[in-house]
Amino acid sequence: MKFLEWKEENEISFPEIDKQHKDIYTAINKLYELKNSNKDEILKHYELLLKKFRKHFETEEKFMKERNAIELFSHRLEHERALTKYDKYFNKLKKKNSKFDDEILISLKTWIENHAIFKDNKLKKYVN
Numbered sequence: 001m002k003f004l005e006w007k008e009e010n011e012i013s014f015p016e017i018d019k020q021h022k023d024i025y026t027a028i029n030k031l032y033e034l035k036n037s038n039k040d041e042i043l044k045h046y047e048l049l050l051k052k053f054r055k056h057f058e059t060e061e062k063f064m065k066e067r068n069a070i071e072l073f074s075h076r077l078e079h080e081r082a083l084t085k086y087d088k089y090f091n092k093l094k095k096k097n098s099k100f101d102d103e104i105l106i107s108l109k110t111w112i113e114n115h116a117i118f119k120d121n122k123l124k125k126y127v128n
Contacts, residue, residue, distance in 0.1 A: 003032035004109050010116045012123045017063060020056040021116060027052050028108050035100055039093075042100050046090055049108075053083060060120070067126040075119060082111055 006025045011018045027049040034042050057079040064072040089104055 002029050003105070004028050004112070010121065012120060013127045014063065014123070016059055017056070017120070017123070020052065020059060021120070024049070024052050024056060024112060028105070028112065031108070032105055035102065035105065039100065043090075043093060046093065050083075050086060050090060053079075053086065057083070060123070064123065064126070069123070069126055071119070071122055078115065078119060082115075 004025050006022050010021065027045065031042065031045050031049060034045055057076075061072065061076055061079070063069075064075060069075075086104075086108070092098055093100060
């Protein structure tokens with residue numbers, strides 16, 4: 001069983017966003033698999049995850065703006081808070097004596113699951 005399971009009910013029926021969600025789930029699962037690997041490997045994949053987050057958030061916000069979604073402002077704030085938190089952790093992890101912490105995996109899992117279920121599912125109403 002994977003650390004994080006994608007569920008079809010989380011799809012919003014907008015292919016680009018659905019694919020990005022699946023890619024983020026895959027990236028988090030990869031980090032989980034690498035949690036006991038060397039730090040350079042973990043850093044490489046963590047940075048890739050952050051890039052996927054940035055691209056996805058940009059796509060989602062553009063999707064919402066084009067549809068005049070009333071949730072855009074709060075959605076954007078949630079994205080910004082997540083990026084701030086996970087960027088801060090990345091910078092901490094890059095320091096010489098720091099170690100990868102399982103708590104960040106639990107945080108990532110909880111955040112993406114809650115975001116997909118409680119925030120992104122609301123975007124379905126904007127898909128034609």
